[in-house]
Amino acid sequence: MASHSVREAIAAFRRAPGLALLSAMSIGLSLFVLGTFGLVTYNVEVTLRTIERRVEVVAYLRDNVSAEQLEVLQNDVGSFPEVENVTHVSKFEAMRNAMQQLEEFREVFTDLEVNPLPASLEVQLRPDYRDPESVQRVAELIALYPFVEDVQYGREWVEKIYQLRRLGGAVAAVLGIAFAVVAILIIGTTVRMAVLARREEIVVMQLVGATDGFVRRPFLLEGFITGLAGGALALLLTYGAYLAVNGSLIDLEWLPPLWATLGVLAGGILGLAASDTALRRHLVTYA
Amino acid sequence: MIKLINVYKEYPRSGLALKNVSFHLRKGEFAFLIGPSGAGKTTILRLIHMVESPTDGEVRVSGYSSMRMKRRDIPRLRRRVGMVFQTFRLLRDRTAAENLAFALEVTGGRRSEIKGKVQRLLAHVGLAPRAGAYPDELSGGEQQRIALARALIHDPVVLLADEPTGNLDERASRGIFELTRDINSAGTAVLMATHNLDLVRRYPQYRVIELADGAVVYDSAGEARESGGES
Ligand SMILES: Nc1ncnc2c1ncn2[C@@H]1O[C@H](COP(=O)(O)OP(=O)(O)OP(=O)(O)O)[C@@H](O)[C@H]1O
Ligand SMILES: [Mg+2]
Numbered sequence: 001m002a003s004h005s006v007r008e009a010i011a012a013f014r015r016a017p018g019l020a021l022l023s024a025m026s027i028g029l030s031l032f033v034l035g036t037f038g039l040v041t042y043n044v045e046v047t048l049r050t051i052e053r054r055v056e057v058v059a060y061l062r063d064n065v066s067a068e069q070l071e072v073l074q075n076d077v078g079s080f081p082e083v084e085n086v087t088h089v090s091k092f093e094a095m096r097n098a099m100q101q102l103e104e105f106r107e108v109f110t111d112l113e114v115n116p117l118p119a120s121l122e123v124q125l126r127p128d129y130r131d132p133e134s135v136q137r138v139a140e141l142i143a144l145y146p147f148v149e150d151v152q153y154g155r156e157w158v159e160k161i162y163q164l165r166r167l168g169g170a171v172a173a174v175l176g177i178a179f180a181v182v183a184i185l186i187i188g189t190t191v192r193m194a195v196l197a198r199r200e201e202i203v204v205m206q207l208v209g210a211t212d213g214f215v216r217r218p219f220l221l222e223g224f225i226t227g228l229a230g231g232a233l234a235l236l237l238t239y240g241a242y243l244a245v246n247g248s249l250i251d252l253e254w255l256p257p258l259w260a261t262l263g264v265l266a267g268g269i270l271g272l273a274a275s276d277t278a279l280r281r282h283l284v285t286y287a
Numbered sequence: 288m289i290k291l292i293n294v295y296k297e298y299p300r301s302g303l304a305l306k307n308v309s310f311h312l313r314k315g316e317f318a319f320l321i322g323p324s325g326a327g328k329t330t331i332l333r334l335i336h337m338v339e340s341p342t343d344g345e346v347r348v349s350g351y352s353s354m355r356m357k358r359r360d361i362p363r364l365r366r367r368v369g370m371v372f373q374t375f376r377l378l379r380d381r382t383a384a385e386n387l388a389f390a391l392e393v394t395g396g397r398r399s400e401i402k403g404k405v406q407r408l409l410a411h412v413g414l415a416p417r418a419g420a421y422p423d424e425l426s427g428g429e430q431q432r433i434a435l436a437r438a439l440i441h442d443p444v445v446l447l448a449d450e451p452t453g454n455l456d457e458r459a460s461r462g463i464f465e466l467t468r469d470i471n472s473a474g475t476a477v478l479m480a481t482h483n484l485d486l487v488r489r490y491p492q493y494r495v496i497e498l499a500d501g502a503v504v505y506d507s508a509g510e511a512r513e514s515g516g517e518s
Binding site: 205 | 440
């Protein structure tokens with residue numbers, strides 16, 4: 001049974017290798033567009049995550065805060081569910097950092113008699129809580145402590161990150177669906193042609209009492225293999241694009257293996273689904 | 288074994304192709320189905336092969352009923368009902384032997400058994416020496432022999448033949464007809480639609496069912512009056 005399907009599918013490729021190649025290539029091209037997009041999306045994700053890691057709330061402390069008060073505050077904030085860790089930056093450390101980062105002002109700082117920079121708590125949020133609402137909520141809670149002078153967080157760019165990601169998701173979905181449809185149409189046409197090319201055989205199969213599954217299986221297998229080949233081709237093309245761009249234009253990260261595997265598999269499943277649809281519409285019953 | 292009970296068949300555009308057709312074909316029986324072109328002979332064979340289902344009435348074939356037929360039961364029914372056509376319907380890109388092997392393969396035949404069975408069938412229809420010939424290299428009569436062999440691969444209880452000699456000359460026709468007689472005498476019932484009235488007259492021992500305009504107008508088995516045409 002299974003060996004018949006395999007032999008028939010291979011025979012189909014043999015009979016029309018050009019057609020099989022053409023359809024694998026068109027699937028490959030459609031999935032390549034998706035692949036490139038996946039690559040971009042993935043890299044945007046990676047970048048966003050590194051940016052996000054910098055999302056933090058900084059609480060500037062009054063100069064007269066006592067060691068006990070500081071400890072209470074640090075423990076309290078550290079136990080917020082949103083908070084990953086809390087770092088205390090003393091007045092001295094603040095000054096040292098400033099002198100390191102702002103070399104031009106080193107003279108000015110050294111001349112100062114009192115250290116004007118406040119001590120602060122740098123509060124890092126857990127990855128799940130880096131959305132604008134959570135950041136704001138944490139900031140407001142910290143601001144309630146009397147010895148907290150001021151609370152700052154990068155409100156605007158937190159929001160921008162989120163907008164960017166939503167937009168990226170939407171574009172990916174739209175493009176993804178559009179190209180999947182194109183690929184399905186192409187595979188569907190291929191299978192339809194395969195069905196037409198083998199109409200006589202199908203008629204004889206039904207005439208002598210072959211089961212529906214038996215009649216359909218070679219075509220489904222053919223669609224699946226074509227889809228897989230298209231997926232693999234797309235992966236190859238995407239990797240080519242990655243090699244061409246990476247290093248010369250910008251630094252990119254290659255897709256994680258799971259994405260790549262799923263992409264190729266998606267090609268196979270696309271091929272299978274397209275074959276199935278085409279069979280439903282074009283499988284002749286013998287007349 | 289095959290029973291049509293008050294069968295009507297209506298086609299969307301051409302109207303009633305069969306009107307109240309009833310007859311019973313018994314195990315091992317041989318019957319001609321005659322009548323002018325368009326009378327409904329092919330339609331009856333297609334109903335028995337369950338390519339079509341009746342608009343009204345019931346078709347019973349070897350334990351299966353058109354009223355309770357599920358799509359997945361059809362393959363099993365088709366293996367019990369062999370069918371041949373005027374146009375043979377062989378696969379032209381396969382040899383005689385490959386045509387038979389194909390029919391066995393696609394119905395789940397075991398590879399180890401296929402070769403032997405194909406050879407037996409070829410010998411049965413007298414074409415063992417032409418096993419490697421393609422349909423285009425065979426005469427019409429020889430092609431029909433292959434088609435008959437293919438119809439027999441599952442030892443059917445009945446053979447349906449739709450004008451099997453329609454494309455053949457006198458001599459080839461006789462050969463094919465003799466072969467169907469052999470098949471019949473081995474126990475397989477035969478229902479043969481034909482325009483060849485000479486043939487029908489030459490074998491008065493066989494039953495004749497005559498159709499006109501979708502109705503049974505004569506049945507030599509004497510069932511015509513109860514079941515048949517109002518005309
Ligand atoms: N698939 C179909 N769709 C519509 N009408 C059909 C179809 N098949 C047959 N008919 C009609 O049904 C009637 C009976 O046709 P059928 O083929 O059974 O005749 P027949 O006796 O086999 O004729 P012939 O001797 O020419 O083969 C005809 O009027 C024909 O036009
Ligand atoms: Mg006919």
